[in-house]
Amino acid sequence: MVDTGKSVYDTHKCRLLRKYDLTDMETLFLFRFEDPVVAQDWRFKPGQFVEVSLLGLGEVPISICSSARRMGFFELCIRNAGRVTSAIHKLTPGSLVGVRGPYGNGFPMDQFHGRDLLCVAAGLGMAPLRSVFLYAIDNRWQFGNITIINTAKYGPELLFEKELEAMKDIATAENIAIVQSVTRDPDYPGLHGRATEHMEKANVDPDNCAVAMCGPPAMYRGMFDYLVEKGYDPRYIFVTLERRMKCGVGKCGHCNIGTATSWKYVCKDGPVFDYYAITSIPGLI
């Protein structure tokens, strides 16, 4: 019997505190929960996502990209891509949105403890991975060496470029290697090429390294081949996937995927999947 209780589709009110343009298309939004009890209790894991709701316009699933340590607040990096996201981009600080979640499994950060960490992002993939490496930096003593590879097609599309660039001051002392590279922009003053082409700059030990990746399917295929060839342990290779999600709780069916043998909801069973799940389900990437 469910004659009491809140609906899983109900949202918490969140106030937009700050907007910061990262690129032409992507803006970083800082939100705070209005209800102090929710603000105190709300926790998320790196790699989880929320459904952001604008009354009368709709809901969109967005990865959380801030540190899980800051209670009551969270940041979302949102690309101006559709009806709802363009409306979110028009919000001014002080506006209210509805938020429910967090949903999804997130990266298994506990399993990563004691290992080197390699984060590989392409394009918008830096958004969920920022939460991962901020976790690693916040819990620095739990990790060995850390490498962050951030790639994009064009220089102006590199997400969090300045933030990562600023971190380079302390990076050497902290055993953190930061690589930012573009693939299609001859005018970019920095590095050029895909993630695989810069792997020699990584300071991690393949035998004892956890890998977190987010990017388009083609990047995963290239990186999988590279990593397996170099002897990275496939049990510690994780990627996060994008799908159309309406409910976030494994009911609406849109992100459901599978083959003859294996079935997953990206929202509920993912969005983070390990190497074996990805390679055993054709069509997942």
Place this chain on the structure above:
Amino acid sequence: MCPSYVMNQGDITKLIESARDSFDIFGPVKKRTKHVFDKIDDPAQIEMDYDSTILSPRKFFQPPSEVMMTFDLEEKSVDDTLENLRAERPRLLLAVHSCDLNGILLLDKVFGGEYVDHYYNIRRDKTTIVGLNCLEPCEYGFCRSMNTHHVVEGYDLFLTPIDGDRYFVQVGTAKGEHLIHMAENLFTLAETGDVQSFKNALKHKQEALPHEVDLEGINEYLDLSFSHPVWDEIAEDCVNCGACAMVCPTCYCYDVVDELDISLTSADRTRKWDACLFQDFALVAGGHNFRETPAARLKYRFYHKMRGFANEYGIIGCTGCGRCTAACPSDISIKEVLKRLSTIWEVPVSGVK
């Protein structure tokens, strides 16, 4: 064990009369050449001897379109509409066949679990279901092949026609017992002879319902044919209309849309039935479509029924009701597809999708 009862088949109208003060009553009624589950205002409308219905009883628990939330844009307030649902009159749903009861049991799993869907479950709690045993095969159904021709739960009362003019009545829940108390004079306790008639009816059913598809080895043959070009052939006729998903008792996918009122002061969030056959079902921002081709979408639906449900909930998602076959404008029969796949044992040379 709850006692069983017997009642006269003709007394179903009296049962409706007795229950109408407490329930909104729904059951199979004739609509032109077919039957539908509809509200019964006049007890004489009910047709207990029906073959199948156009839509499954899923529509009572997950309506084709339902407002989940209403927004007051000036007050910035949200109403999740659950109070309205809780205030609705209880419903009595009559003459639900075994295949559909099994379908409801599957939907219970989908809308329950870790995240309980209140909209579904409140409706479910407020509904009393009277099941009805099918003793004769229907035109498109193949329930016996899918092992859904009998039920042990999912009903509040369950009727089995016996002796030509009576029902053997099994009580499944307290809700069922309550219904019996509403019209006590219609029911008498079943005696040994009635139990014998009940067993005779089940024996007759066992002989009458055909066993057409063998599920033995289904996992192997589904696995082997996943990448087989046969799917392109099967999908050749599919027009991706989604009719199969709309009539299916276990298809649950939905889309959520916000609709702004013309006054711009209020809005609704509505969920509507969706179908994985539709082109934009797996489309993501940026334009990438994870199931671009019609063949990929048809195959997805089929594998989700036959394997996805089993993987997630432990049972196959097809109840063998045959509605998809009846509804398909291209005469694609899920039964025939299964039969065809079960005969493919060669590994395709290429064309892996």
